[in-house]
Amino acid sequence: MGKGRVTVIDIAKAAGVSKSTVSLVLQASPLVNESTRTKVNAVMRELGYVYNRGAANLRQANARSKIIGIVVNDLTNSFFAELAVGVDTVVQSAGFVQFLSNTSESIDRQREVIASMREHGVSGLIISPARGTEAVDLKPLVMAGIPVVLVVRNIPGAKVSSLVSDNHAGTFAAVEHLAALGHSRIAFVGGFPDTAVFDERLGGYRDAMSKTGTGFQEELVVSSAPSRAGGVDALARAMAMPEPPTAAVCFNDAVAFGVCDGLRARRIEPGKDFAVVGFDDVIEAKTTVPALTTISVDPQGIGQRAAQMLLKQINAGKPEAESAVSSVRLIVRESCGAAMNKPGRRMA
Amino acid sequence: MGKGRVTVIDIAKAAGVSKSTVSLVLQASPLVNESTRTKVNAVMRELGYVYNRGAANLRQANARSKIIGIVVNDLTNSFFAELAVGVDTVVQSAGFVQFLSNTSESIDRQREVIASMREHGVSGLIISPARGTEAVDLKPLVMAGIPVVLVVRNIPGAKVSSLVSDNHAGTFAAVEHLAALGHSRIAFVGGFPDTAVFDERLGGYRDAMSKTGTGFQEELVVSSAPSRAGGVDALARAMAMPEPPTAAVCFNDAVAFGVCDGLRARRIEPGKDFAVVGFDDVIEAKTTVPALTTISVDPQGIGQRAAQMLLKQINAGKPEAESAVSSVRLIVRESCGAAMNKPGRRMA
DNA sequence: GTTAATAATTGGAACGTTCCAACTTTGTCA
DNA sequence: TGACAAAGTTGGAACGTTCCAATTATTAAC
Numbered sequence: 001m002g003k004g005r006v007t008v009i010d011i012a013k014a015a016g017v018s019k020s021t022v023s024l025v026l027q028a029s030p031l032v033n034e035s036t037r038t039k040v041n042a043v044m045r046e047l048g049y050v051y052n053r054g055a056a057n058l059r060q061a062n063a064r065s066k067i068i069g070i071v072v073n074d075l076t077n078s079f080f081a082e083l084a085v086g087v088d089t090v091v092q093s094a095g096f097v098q099f100l101s102n103t104s105e106s107i108d109r110q111r112e113v114i115a116s117m118r119e120h121g122v123s124g125l126i127i128s129p130a131r132g133t134e135a136v137d138l139k140p141l142v143m144a145g146i147p148v149v150l151v152v153r154n155i156p157g158a159k160v161s162s163l164v165s166d167n168h169a170g171t172f173a174a175v176e177h178l179a180a181l182g183h184s185r186i187a188f189v190g191g192f193p194d195t196a197v198f199d200e201r202l203g204g205y206r207d208a209m210s211k212t213g214t215g216f217q218e219e220l221v222v223s224s225a226p227s228r229a230g231g232v233d234a235l236a237r238a239m240a241m242p243e244p245p246t247a248a249v250c251f252n253d254a255v256a257f258g259v260c261d262g263l264r265a266r267r268i269e270p271g272k273d274f275a276v277v278g279f280d281d282v283i284e285a286k287t288t289v290p291a292l293t294t295i296s297v298d299p300q301g302i303g304q305r306a307a308q309m310l311l312k313q314i315n316a317g318k319p320e321a322e323s324a325v326s327s328v329r330l331i332v333r334e335s336c337g338a339a340m341n342k343p344g345r346r347m348a
Numbered sequence: 349m350g351k352g353r354v355t356v357i358d359i360a361k362a363a364g365v366s367k368s369t370v371s372l373v374l375q376a377s378p379l380v381n382e383s384t385r386t387k388v389n390a391v392m393r394e395l396g397y398v399y400n401r402g403a404a405n406l407r408q409a410n411a412r413s414k415i416i417g418i419v420v421n422d423l424t425n426s427f428f429a430e431l432a433v434g435v436d437t438v439v440q441s442a443g444f445v446q447f448l449s450n451t452s453e454s455i456d457r458q459r460e461v462i463a464s465m466r467e468h469g470v471s472g473l474i475i476s477p478a479r480g481t482e483a484v485d486l487k488p489l490v491m492a493g494i495p496v497v498l499v500v501r502n503i504p505g506a507k508v509s510s511l512v513s514d515n516h517a518g519t520f521a522a523v524e525h526l527a528a529l530g531h532s533r534i535a536f537v538g539g540f541p542d543t544a545v546f547d548e549r550l551g552g553y554r555d556a557m558s559k560t561g562t563g564f565q566e567e568l569v570v571s572s573a574p575s576r577a578g579g580v581d582a583l584a585r586a587m588a589m590p591e592p593p594t595a596a597v598c599f600n601d602a603v604a605f606g607v608c609d610g611l612r613a614r615r616i617e618p619g620k621d622f623a624v625v626g627f628d629d630v631i632e633a634k635t636t637v638p639a640l641t642t643i644s645v646d647p648q649g650i651g652q653r654a655a656q657m658l659l660k661q662i663n664a665g666k667p668e669a670e671s672a673v674s675s676v677r678l679i680v681r682e683s684c685g686a687a688m689n690k691p692g693r694r695m696a
Numbered sequence: 697g698t699t700a701a702t703a704a705t706t707g708g709a710a711c712g713t714t715c716c717a718a719c720t721t722t723g724t725c726a
Numbered sequence: 727t728g729a730c731a732a733a734g735t736t737g738g739a740a741c742g743t744t745c746c747a748a749t750t751a752t753t754a755a756c
């Protein structure tokens with residue numbers, strides 16, 4: 001009611017016990033008598049007591065707080081939103097609470113939010129680093145012994161855990177599938193060339209193309225921003241070639257959607273006259289028309305797994321860096337044309 | 349380096365001053381001599397000092413922490429992701445940090461995360477309440493004097509601030525536009541009937557329809573889950589009518605996308621043979637094919653404005669509830685057919 | 697050269713909790 | 727009855743910071 005918040009001492013007075021006893025009740029200690037416990041609990045409810053984690057956390061300097069931080073580089077991309085949801089579910093059920101911040105690919109912002117999280121005493125951090133993040137940026141965290149799990153993008157040289165998806169295997173499988181459908185001019189579309197993820201996905205594409213009859217050709221790689229608009233743009237450049245491609249492996253689903261938009265604008269029907277494969281399997285992929293054939297990476301699953309890795313490190317005491325690769329799989333839907341052309345069609 | 353974290357006292361010792369002086373430096377007080385300040389700052393950097401907000405917050409019981417909480421009911425909906433980004437930008441630049449949690453429409457979860465945020469001493473809360481939230485659920489917050497701003501969904505009887513978009517005006521404008529294009533059988537598609545937002549949007553639709561020649565007809569209201577899949581489903585029911593509609597005002601953009609999917613599956617081209625209008629103007633609305641005519645509500649803008657309302661309350665000391673309505677506007681693109689049929693076309 | 701004002705610094709108390717060691721009460725056993 | 731153990735309970739110290747009143751060093755004014 002009044003100004004001052006109600007503290008453990010107020011409860012103690014009202015219940016006729018000592019503050020220590022109240023503290024024991026708070027921690028569900030078996031030491032306290034059942035009748036005392038119920039009385040204290042009743043008083044707490046009555047007075048509207050709220051636990052002050054700040055104070056508790058201050059006292060137990062050994063154990064850290066029950067906060068875990070998650071830093072993503074683009075929350076408006078639904079991939080990251082779903083990742084955050086995945087993290088939230090496991091973190092929440094472990095009694096932690098999540099601090100989420102968005103860096104919008106800004107290194108400065110990223111430094112700020114990480115500093116802020118440290119000030120609040122996070123127990124651990126899940127980071128999808130902004131473009132251009134270097135190992136030295138994470139140095140203070142590992143020096144302080146704060147567990148960190150990098151997701152989506154790894155950073156060479158940083159001695160922290162990481163969980164990335166198997167980008168190479170994903171695009172490799174996509175090319176193999178398209179080649180099996182009879183395509184030979186398969187383009188690699190979208191993405192910024194200066195990123196590790198791009199390199200890996202391009203690598204899978206290159207290796208698979210090299211195995212085919214026509215082999216890898218540099219000109220079939222058309223980069224762009226990793227967005228829907230970027231996909232529209234890249235497709236325009238691809239179709240302007242003397243001998244345009246008949247299929248595209250896209251950097252991600254957003255690009256793939258853009259490619260479909262661009263095709264339709266040219267009166268080319270994706271999944272019929274041209275094959276499109278995405279990467280990520282975002283929620284919209286299965287409901288859009290035509291349903292997108294894509295590489296499934298299960299963002300929520302990655303979030304959950306990353307959170308589990310982090311919790312393991314937190315509980316282990318000393319952070320033991322661990323690198324994991326999340327496997328991917330090809331989900332065949334309509335945009336690659338498989339469902340329509342082939343008699344023995346595979347459906348997802 | 350070692351076990352114990354470095355504190356203000358370590359800094360004081362190393363710099364040859366008192367802890368009080370270090371504290372003053374931390375607060376950028378003008379009282380401290382310039383040379384002392386620089387020396388202290390240097391020592392802080394050298395020893396890798398990190399500020400302990402928990403301790404600071406404990407002392408200044410009057411002022412609350414620099415945390416604001418944001419609770420959304422569905423983070424995978426990009427509308428809310430963008431809203432969160434909007435909040436983040438203004439909150440961050442005011443020196444606060446944001447605690448984000450997702451309730452997935454679960455009241456229990458919502459109660460948990462709000463309790464957790466209180467324990468961490470949030471200064472204020474921005475809440476997009478889960479379905480079924482009642483005024484009594486917010487009671488403890490207003491009793492504790494914690495500023496709250498409700499967004500998207502208002503709760504009758506809760507004495508807290510709110511910021512909702514002008515749902516009535518939005519659907520009203522949509523119907524008017526479609527009527528002007530010559531449609532008379534206009535359906536209202538999607539959304540759960542037991543929500544305030546649904547009522548408001550339906551109300552705008554009903555009032556506008558009453559003004560037209562044919563008037564409002566109950567059968568043209570087809571509800572469904574407010575998702576893409578829901579849209580597909582609702583459209584199927586609408587087209588099964590003896591006299592199917594020729595246009596649809598959709599509960600939100602997700603439903604509108606589903607409606608477009610459903611139309612295509614029936615070989616009906618949205619924007620040509622059938623007019624579709626959405627609600628929200630999510631990012632994908634302008635890039636999809638056909639580009640979606642929709643009611644723009646600018647989720648990031650709402651997030652920013654909500655954050656400003658909240659900060660105002662926090663700074664004001666005593667929370668003064670304030671209700672605001674965010675205006676909306678019709679963005680005419682292709683899915684309503686206006687761009688193709690009319691000579692004097694309006695483009696957004 | 698004294699006083700007053702100003703600038704800079706400081707030690708101690710306080711915030712709300714947990715931990716520890718000590719204490720009281722009750723029961724058990726010889 | 728006394729010794730001992732077990733079960734509950736408790737006061738004080740500590741965590742890292744900020745605030746306050748008090749102190750010292752410096753400068754200004756007469």
